[in-house]
Amino acid sequence: MANQNGQIYGLTILSPIIQGDSKDLAHASAIRWYLARQPRDRRSPLARVTGTHQARLVVMDDVVYVGAPACEEHLQSRYLVFETNFDGDLDAYLMRMAAEAHEFVHSVWQHCVAYPGVDDPHAFAAYMKKCQVNTTFYFADVNNKTVKQNLQALQLQSALARFIERHQGEEPAVIQKAFGEFLETMRRAPAPEPGGDDAHRTPQENRPHD
């Protein structure tokens, strides 16, 4: 199935946004204003939805006119695009969205047509599936590891580099003992939080466009 690559699922949602008349921007603007205020690091609502590798939300205002001789045409609704790459099963993920990012989901999707609310996770999952468009071709560079496995590997990689540097030139007996302790420390280390920390980012990471 094209929505899946290995154990990664690529979900694409197009939720029509409510509009009172053709000039009504209120709901699309409300979504944008809300999203602009949300943290994007470990405090992100999507960091709480277990198994989310990368995800985006986009208000699609219209289709694009590429110039003559193509025809100019316009959408009758704006659409909220939700593109997410996550571990495992679609139904379980949608249920987790409803449970783990309840407030975020409601704040965003309340502006969308036929949104049933999030109190009933089954109804929410059914609604999202009505908004799903199937992926035609899906590429995932690493498709056999969970978010947790990736983060733990990154943590280990960094810690091992420090270990090797610290013990360079020491006697084999010292290194062997220290390596055993290192393995035990890593085994007990809490899993790193997904999403990183915005406090440790540089301004260029927030640059609008290049």
Next chain:
Amino acid sequence: MTNINGKAYAMNAITPMKWWKTPLLRIFFFVLGLVKPLQADLKNLSFIHFARWVIVPRNGFPHLSEKQPAENLRYDYLLFFSNFNGTWNQYIDAFSAVLSIGLNLIWWWSEKYPGAVPVTPFKEYIGRVQFDTDYYYNSYPRAATNDIKAALRVQDAVDEFAKTSQSLTLGDFEKAYVEFLVKVQPDLGSTGMAPVGT
């Protein structure tokens, strides 16, 4: 608008296609999905975490209520979403230089597509059909996809060495530790900020 989160850039693009061309593109994607060696260049570029192409037929936009006005479109649309490392210019340059044939097979069916080479009109076209991201979340913002693959190789090497490291004699440990270092050396390092680029 927030296309960037750490080392990843979220790109969105939409292009119109005449409806009768869509089946041809579907066949190409079907073959691309089936014959893995055809994905080698995409894989070897090694700066794309995830990418997808989604064909939305002209009558395929979700219609959920009588109150929602029905779409009346002539074109089918090809949506493209990518999560890549590096800057927009680097990405488009690399696409044009390495994947031009593949890209042409994908977008040739879209209206006014100029081809992936030369790169200047290609960039102009992408700029025209791209739309910005409003919210972008990345669970490992300080890691490029190459960082993740390197870290996973380190993980495998550590797991393997851990099986025997504590039971070896000192002489054997010394030799095995050096072999272990040689094995993991290319993949060591810490993740961090993306370099400034244009």
